[in-house]
Amino acid sequence: MQRRDFLNGLIAACGWGLAASAKSAPRAEAAAEQEHFRIPAWRQAIQPGRIAQIGRNRLSDLDPAKNPAINPVYPNAPEWSGSLGQAGVVLPWCGACWDEHGGTLWLPLQGGHGDYAGNEGYRLRLIDDQPAWVMTRPPSGAIGNILKTQDGKELTGNYADGRPRAVHSFNKPVYVPGIGPVMVVQGNTSWNGSMGTARTLLLDEQTGEWSVKAVHPSPGATMAGAGCYDPSRHLIWYKSSAEGHPSYLDLRNWNWVVLTRWAKDPSWSAKRLIFLPEHDLIFQVDGAKPNKFCVWDPERGSLYTPTAIGTFPKGLVFNGGSGCEWDGTRILAWHHAGSTTSIGTLTPTGEPRRDPWAWGEIEFSGITPSAAVPNGTYGRFAYSRKLKGCVLQNAVNTRTYFFAIG
Template identity: 25%
Template sequence: MNYQHTSNSRRRFLLATATLASAALPGCGPGEVAVSAQASPSPVPPTPRPTPAPTPTPTPTPAPTPTPTPSPTPTPAPTPSPTPSPSPLPSPPPLGSVPAWVAALPTWQWYPLPNTALSSVEPKPVPPGITGPSSKISAWCGAALRRRGSVYLIAAAGGHGDYAGNEVNALVLSEAEPRWRELAPPSAAANVINMSQFYLDLRPSATHTYCATQFIESRNRLVVFASPGMNMGGLPAPPSGWPYAYTDVYSFSFDLTANRWDPPDYIARFPGGGDFTAALCVKHPLSDDVYYSRNYHGGNYYRWSAADNSWQRISGNGRNPWYVGAAIDTRRDRILVVGGYGAAPPALLDLAGNVVGTSFSGAAAPALTTSGHPGVIYDERIDRFIVLKNGSSGRIEVYLVHPTTLAVEAAPMTGTAPANRPNGIHNAVQYAPELGGFVIANSYTGNVFFVRTSL
């Protein structure tokens, strides 16, 4: 479902899905009524002196059974969702070692990893949704990476009317032959409800993740920050009083140690307001703190602390709207933001969201004034920001940004670049420091790509 993500198109999409959902089911006709014909009495033979029949003792009318007072309708019990078959992640390799397939690669070459199409682990049965599990790539969704062991992760991705599956998929890049795993299956269809951050089994709803998916190394958890639930005609409404309905303040967290979703309140609730859509969401790779700012809410700029699981409003800075890719330079604590709802120039921020640099130079600098949900990473080994964007040629383009001079140049790529990623890169591009390169899944049916950036 490769459609442009604008306010008008989203409204047309919601109208279309609501129309589909309102198609009437065939009416059930009335049942046949069984009518018993009353039999005529048989004639009684005449007798000269009929013996009168004894008068029957009337049967007393039974006293009516009192109607019990109905109990309140309880919240429906969830249907047991499939329990994940243990698919434990392998122990990470020794630090400093790389698999043979990485060691054989030159730098800056696009390398498609064989047999790594996400479609290879498609769930059965397929959860509801208009565009199905391909939405995990195409429906405005990103990814995360656990640095230890180089584990690429996609979870609860899809959302809106596209896809309701909340499965967790992992690709262990440190293996000799990486293959996708399903760490947790999707919720049973009977548990899927509309307009709620959590389904009836208390597992999270699928959502457009944009850049909200982050991996918190210190907690060994994947987190999807403050994102709403499904909004799809035809899904059941939440039960009356359901606490997770019509809100977007909860975050979803998946425990890779226990291989299960946490309870809804494991991550502190987001205390602010505003529009979650393509919000700024970027993690500091060293502290695990997440910097987060929504659209249209007075420019409130927050930090979620991984150490004590708390939110702090740290400034009134912001952008309306954001719609950016972002990464943090861990040497200087600077954030590069690229993109916008319309073509917007890049900017360098400090951790409080203050603009500290706007003078980008070099022949490739105009390429960073862009829209379309680019992706940004910071490569710690080569000390460069790396920007990926969908290109005008139909293939992904890669740019290098110097962190202090802000000089921009095209990366010296070789090999065949992957096709543009439907509806944007977001944070689907992830830097893997143990492997010295970056990874991106750009297609549901195609292979995942890896690029080695340093030896």
């Protein structure tokens, strides 16, 4: 064991890759956990193959601008509203992250540029019998903490109260079990169109407050980034649209490592990263690739671009802004230009690095979700093994969609 630990450290120090340590929980343990999980009432009411809308409220019901106890200029729009108001937590390149153990969808830090400067977060606990959106804390500039968000200090990454500025979150929010929601790289801040800060932020789930845990060393790391958690190595893999080499955040010491000896992937395109524990691979959704995806081997640092076969799902827009998840055997994808009652699937047909992946589709009945936000769905589409289905949040003024798969 000591020799293995030494080799793992040596490989990481060389920037080449990471030898796998203990893998994720065995299937027997996962099955036992599922057996003891209490299915909430709303989920019991949805038959497999159906789409329903769930939850007691909508995000817009919590709009801080419409709350006289929060908005200091009520009924007028507060300064933090920007051009979009609270809709800016969804519309402008904003994602989310999913906590499987806690059954919670997090919208931790949303908005950005001139679209929306409110830095309040939101969460929805789907394991409750009657899920309801909750605001984690009021935005900077609210009553009791009045300040101007457009203050000319955008490059600091913080407002005057020391809290982080709102950002286009893309695929940068990552939920880490036992730690919480991590904004892997903060990026482009509100009221400013420049690169933004490369700070790594951690959200305290109880208080809604953020702390700075690290700073990414690469200048291009802030642009349209994507991260994914690797439970076997306890780290976050990260790839930005402007940085050719992947990197990882070692969560044991909050240290960033840029993998300069890995294959370089210089094409500018928004990404989505998904860790596939069954194959020990990183799946990258990428509109710049021939088939819009590629595969990273973390053992070798190699990049593979498999082909795709089968019929492409109708209406699906497949790129780094798509909502994509792994269910243990296949990629599930949702980002549709029009109304649809289907989820696209992409399944490895053999050796996932080199053999083709096959397109498919899961058809549902019931409520038809609205069309995707053009700027991207990102992590607002998530898969839950416990709940046996997918959650989708398309807008602030509609309730949450759920696709019952099993």
